[in-house]
Amino acid sequence: MRDARDLEFVSRGPVGLERLREALEPGVRLAASPEHAVTHQWLDTFDRRLRRAGLSLELATEADPGQPTLLLEDRGALSAWSAPARPGDRAAGRRAWRLEELVGAGPMLRRLAPAVGIRALLPVAEVSTRTLEVRVLDAQDKTTVRLVVEERVGPVAPDELPRVRVVVGPLTGYRRHSDRLVARLRRLAELEPFSGGWPALLPSLAKTPAEVPAGPRLTPGLESAQVVRQILARLLAAAVANAPGVVADWDTEFLHDLRVSVRRARSALKLLGDCLDSREASPLAADLKWMGDLTTPTRDLDVHLLAVSAGGEWHLDPLLAAPLVPYLQARRAAARRQLVRGLRSARWNRAQRRWEEIARPRPPAGGGPGAVPIGELAGTRIALAYRRARRAGIHIEDDSPPEMLHTLRKRCKELRYLLEFFAPLLEGPPFLGLLSQLRALQDCLGEFQDTQVQAATLRELAAEMLADPTAGAEAVMGLGTVDQTLAERRRRARAEFASRFHDFARPRTRRAVAALQPGGRPAPMPT
């Protein structure tokens, strides 16, 4: 097995086999494979889940038809291994893969699946090389060290950057051999030690997906209007970055993240929009509502499809799920056509331009409601949102209608968004305490409402399927079992509500809210 601690060198000029022989001999027997062209693509999810898990996945495709290979480096376990890849016909031009279609069953799929989840793998960097593989042999013709010389081809980077990468791959049990080889390579003047591979060597290789910029640092003295514009700009960047993935249908998370950006932007306008010119804010609020509504049908069907899939939330027997999946997929395909039409429409473009315009940075206004320092505004708005949430929940009894819990959930979401917008200003125990109580309450309310919505959808589906001669009776029966499970989950969530809300509304949490005053005096305790 190859040790993940490869030793790398780079060179600005070519390093041929003869030069290596010269440097390594005498006493070292080399065997080289013919030079061949290789395209290397580094894959990751849009939100870089592999990088965060300490993994690096490379798809190496040789120009001569052959089996493309996946190379996985697990930096935590200091191990590297390979597996055959099944990238389809157009490996180099392809923009996204589902993990299971690329890797196939086996241990690499098992290692990657928890990190990748439901996301697609996208190429995040690519380089083409002419590659020479050299093996150092012992007296038994056994390979003791592998040496790879890669010379990049194509106009991928300025010429002052290294063109050649030499990698010494130490083999388990032969470390002394590789150490000796490395010592000799160090004597070559044209080689410089390096680590990190091509993507580290040529950061310009990193291409799709675009990462959402973090934005300037939030400080309590900034004008509120400036901060609200920054928030809207960040949300717009996230929405724009996710839109191509929605259109191409790479994975369902692109649509989810696009919806979250739109929803947060709506909330930002609702809760903080008075800092901006209402002539700009009002039309955008209407646009954002339209954008959100456009995405709802497809997202709902995504949620149902995920729930009926193997290991999904509904824990449906595969035999019962089998007829449901194509039925839902057909509905989703129809919903997606509408969605894509909407995303490509003039109205979407107009809304996006309006969003860009309102988010455009401007000099401080110096007066008016937008000039209030954000440190002052953040605390009062959070206290107000908390008070609204508390009031929405305080009269909920065991037999209250579900609509009251739904209203409370909306108020909680607004509070949560405010806390997230202003998080950099609010770090500290009161903030973390409030966030934790709020999360617990939101989880409970989410479970209650989601199971209720899902149950209603199930009944709708069952009615539609009963009327549809192609749907089959097994699918409708399957829905019946799911309905019971959802009812039990909803009952449990409802039973938990009182204690979760009690924690959220108790004086200790109210004191935490009152203490959230970035750069200002503590507010009076919310009632």
Place this chain on the structure above:
Amino acid sequence: MRVVAAYNIKGGVGKTSAAVNLAFLGARDGYRTLIWDLDPQGGATFLFRVRPRVKGGVRTLVRRRSRLAAQVKSTDFDNLDLLPADFSYRNLDLALDQARRPTRRLAELVAPLSDHYDLLIMDCPPSASLVSEGVLRAADTLLVPLVPATLSLRTLDQLTHFVGQVKPPRPRVLPFLSMVDRRRRLHRDLAAQLRGQLPHLARAEVPASSAVEQMGPRRAPVVTFAPRAPAAVAYRDLWQQVLELGER
């Protein structure tokens, strides 16, 4: 980590060839694979061109004075490592006998390897001894090559009885026909008879072939240098069955 042992009480039936080829196929399919050559003759070690030596010998290994992982050598193939044989393995029985919980010791020794490997293939010496008992405790699949001979069924009976005596969990036994010469009527008849009597016999049938014999001079698995040879096809089929068995 799956642990597959190529085992038979009888020698010269194709254990090492099966172990070496299956280890290669597992590695090629992306399984981080280790082959442990437990046979003091060191056939697998020779085929992978590694020096047959374990630092400190078998006693040190069994007494856990050296970690098993420290003895591992890479082979020339991606994802495939080898724990080499050592002539001192002829005393493995004695060394195990002197250890505490002798029948569990091999399983205890390999357990830490599961962090680094997905598949361990044990190439076992031919015997019914303490080493064999240890192998049965460590393995989840027992791959048993059977040559088409009158005594093969009897040998399999003995082996099945031996496995039955081991404390659960016991390995699944996957017998397969090995070194079959279809030109010989006796082989054809006995192969048919074994297939009739053993419903769990693997569908793969490894022929007696010069390609398998070539593994010696070429020092490589047959699937690497003669991938279309009937023996290579049979080993691929056998590997598929081993995989299917693991999924059940």
